[in-house]
Amino acid sequence: MAGRAVTRTRFAPSPTGPLHLGHAYAALTAAALAEEGQFLLRIEDIDQTRCRPEWETALCDDLHWLGLNWPLPVMRQSGRLPAYRAALDRLGAMGLIYPCRCRRADITSALSAPQEGAAAIGPDGPVYPGTCRGRPMAGAGSQDAIRLDARRAFALLGEEEVGFHDDCVMPDTRHRLAAADFIDGIGDVVLARRGMGTSYHLSVVVDDAAQGITLVTRGKDLFDSTFIHVLLQRLLDLPTPLYHHHRLIRDAAGRRLAKRDDARAIRLYRAEGATPADIRRMVGLTG
Known part of the structure; x- marks a missing residue:
């Protein structure tokens, strides 16, 4: 046995x-x-x-x-920058990432335009309006961030939601987020920040898989970020561990x-x- x-x-x-x-x-x-x-x-x-x-x-x-x-x-x-680069390259080969030259002020300005209405707030702040979406990776420069095209990601997977199990928050429930709600409420998150070559979202997914982590423990403030991580796991064909989002001190x-x-x-x-x-x-x- x-x-x-x-x-x-x-x-x-x-x-x-x-x-x-x-x-x-x-x-x-x-x-x-x-x-x-x-x-x-x-x-x-x-x-x-x-x-x-x-x-x-x-x-x-x-x-x-x-x-x-x-x-x-x-x-x-x-x-571990080579490992993060390899993950980005894999997502790039699938046509799921794009370079973004927008600064925080540019994003704030775009979101404050009258036609935009109230900006949704995601795990990383105001949801990116997609100004640079469609720029080719061939045109990426050293001062660009790299973003995930969330709409294309869900389309490629052919899935209408992303979800995970949490053994702390309603442990018998699979927490689900519809693709449309992810796109509108989380959006095109940054996978590589300027001058870093990666971001928290990308590195934590790659590293948890590399270390064989079976139970991710972290604060409830990161609950919504877990939907991002599960989507990246699906795209990169990595295992999804169990999660435990504990209370905050x-x-x-x-x-x-x-x-x-x-x-x-x-x-x-x-x-x-x-x-x-x-x-x-x-x-x-x-x-």
């Missing part, structure tokens, strides 16, 4: 500042859900203008202090914690004498 499939989870921080209580909750949750499987650390450092080696060292120290361990070597996105005013919230940095709690058990209690983990 075949053995039980191993659960493989990951925690994938960006080394752009100190880890805070929200990171602690996310990492501890991922490790706990791996059970007897494998918990991996991945460093998301594609934004080399903001990432710093000292922050990577500090975050690893904080995670070890919390009692977490992971196999080495650690995957770093900065070393918030401050007293109800705001989601960010890296600028240094007052809640794990390193400061450590300096004040807190123990790993104290951190667990602070984020509502008592086990």
Whole structure:
């Protein structure tokens, strides 16, 4: 009889500042859900203008202090640009991407035109109006972003929706988004940002597949982004893992914690004498 499939989870921080209580909750949750499987650390450092080696060292120290361990070597996105390029090339060969020269101000201006009406807000902000859609990849320049043509993507797949299962949010339900709602409410997302060669959406899909991640754990704020990732998995013929979108740790005013919230940095709690058990209690983990 075949053995039980191993659960493989990951925690994938960006080394752009100190880890805070929200990171602690996310990492501890991922490790706990791996059970007897494998918990991996991945460093998301594609934004080399903001990432710093000292922050990577500090975050690893904080995670070890919390009692977490992971196999080495650690995957770093900065070393995987060829893999992202290969994924882009595959999508390009299918005619599904195009270069975009629009800046944020251009997009805002286009969306504010009287004939456009109210702009839909997607996971990455206002839905792109398609100004550059149709530009050939042969004309792409170093200052262009690369976008996915969502309408063509669904047409190529011949599917009318995209969906996934989440074991945290209504676990017995397949969460579905119709193709028309994706096109109108999410739109042509950026797959490669200027000067980076990739984006969060593309790299996370390629890396989860490369690492054999079977359960993706992350905050509820990324729930809508998961529809993007599942669409990319379908286009690139990659497996779709299970998902677990957990609650967010918030401050007293109800705001989601960010890296600028240094007052809640794990390193400061450590300096004040807190123990790993104290951190667990602070984020509502008592086990």
